[in-house]
Amino acid sequence: MIGTEKQPSDIRALLGMNTPAAGAILAFYLAGVAAPAVIGVHSTGGHYWQSAVTVVVYWCVGVALLTIRRDPLPITSSMLICLAAPVMTALVVLTPPWSDYVHAIWPANVYIVMQTFLCVRGRTGFALSSIGLTFAVIAVWSTITGQGGPLPGILLALPNLGPLAMSTMFAYTIRPAAAKIFAAKAEQDAALRQIEKAAENRRALDDRLHALAAAARPLVERVGTDTGFDPAHIRACEALESQLSAILRGSGLVDDIVNPSADAARNRGVAVKMFDDGDLNMLDDEVRARLLRGIAVELDRAENGEIVIRTVPAGRAELATVRAQGSGFVRRATFGLEGELLRESVRDSL
Structure with a gap:
């Protein structure tokens, strides 16, 4: 490095x-x-x-x-x-x-x-x-x-x-x-840093995929035994599907800062959806870490329902948005260009 x-x-x-x-x-x-x-x-x-x-x-x-x-x-x-x-x-x-x-x-x-x-x-x-x-x-x-x-x-x-x-x-x-x-x-150093970040993220995603494969193997073997699934197995399948979707669609959000909170939310039955429409690798390391810590906090607050996390393309006034829908409420949070919580709102759901 x-x-x-x-x-x-x-x-x-x-x-x-x-x-x-x-x-x-x-x-x-x-x-x-x-x-x-x-x-x-x-x-x-x-x-x-x-x-x-x-x-x-x-x-x-x-x-x-x-x-x-x-x-x-x-x-x-x-x-x-x-x-x-x-x-x-x-x-x-x-x-x-x-x-x-x-x-x-x-x-x-x-x-x-x-x-x-x-x-x-x-x-x-x-x-x-x-x-x-x-x-x-x-x-x-x-x-x-x-x-x-x-x-x-x-x-x-x-x-x-x-x-x-x-x-x-x-x-x-x-x-x-x-x-x-x-x-x-300076341009060369910046390009090398981006290459290193991309390689590091790729390794982290590969490790995550190997872990998912190991977790999915018993579930696949259970299908072969024709013993059926109880509610716990169904939740495990849904959690695996959510994690795989995050890797494929929200890879920039799959990070050691976010993963524990995301996994804990899935285990509580929260439907976690991640969409990486920005490029977090282009951010300063401190800004990126601040943003991911804020997202982890939002995941920790989700008790049930669904939470949608989305990074936005460059050129916008914010870096990411979070929408959490629980029992009777909808919470929205927006993170600014420095990774800080820019604004938040809570309203009753219809």
Whole structure:
């Protein structure tokens, strides 16, 4: 039977972002973020606390990208992730002492991984804004450090556009395909559940038929002895006929929830008639169980006479109706689309 545990049905699941392997890769990346920070501090001889803060912020961003479950990412989270790169880059390169060391812009270079995953998580606009703002910070840095204006700094950061361009293409091609993949998977799972339900019901009906065959054999053998039938045997034959009719005409109502109450009603002499004109297998398991429990209650209330149980075709305002006629009264019950008792009435019979 297919498990009922809810699994993610978004890009996180498609890329395995909810797996231990993804966590291991994230840990490796977060450890790697510290390396350029150490090199930058050693080369410039400053920006100790700025680099430390940047590393910690980037660690938080990496964890957030992997663990936030909503897809696409929430707006607030996306905005904070977007601003982390330009703000942290400015914190490192625009605070004195200024340095024209080429790797001083390490905060922008290592963050490109975060920006690509921002695209993957469905926030391409925020990723493009993030790298655009970061380019602006680098342009200011190259200008104030006397490197000949903003262009040299932009050229240094330009290779970062390559990964972002690829992730942008991913966002506009693979993400829509992922939605279709999970929609198809959901349809397949639903079809498999229906097949399993049908097979389970078929097995239950087969078991019921074998039990009826075993119960009918002594009655058939009694016919061969020509000893006749007393009232008890006649009621037993009528009960067997009712059960067989239920299997043939009301198979959806032949269930372990209903069977004991139906058998008890037949033993009391109630004529039980079941007609399955709907498709109970299409119902949610909880709704179906609630409906069958309600029908069992109606069967338990029938003391004599006749009870007719009928499921209705899909598209109606109810799932099933029950009509019980006893000594001097007629009781009607209707069950709603959630399997609940929708309405009931009792009137004197003519």
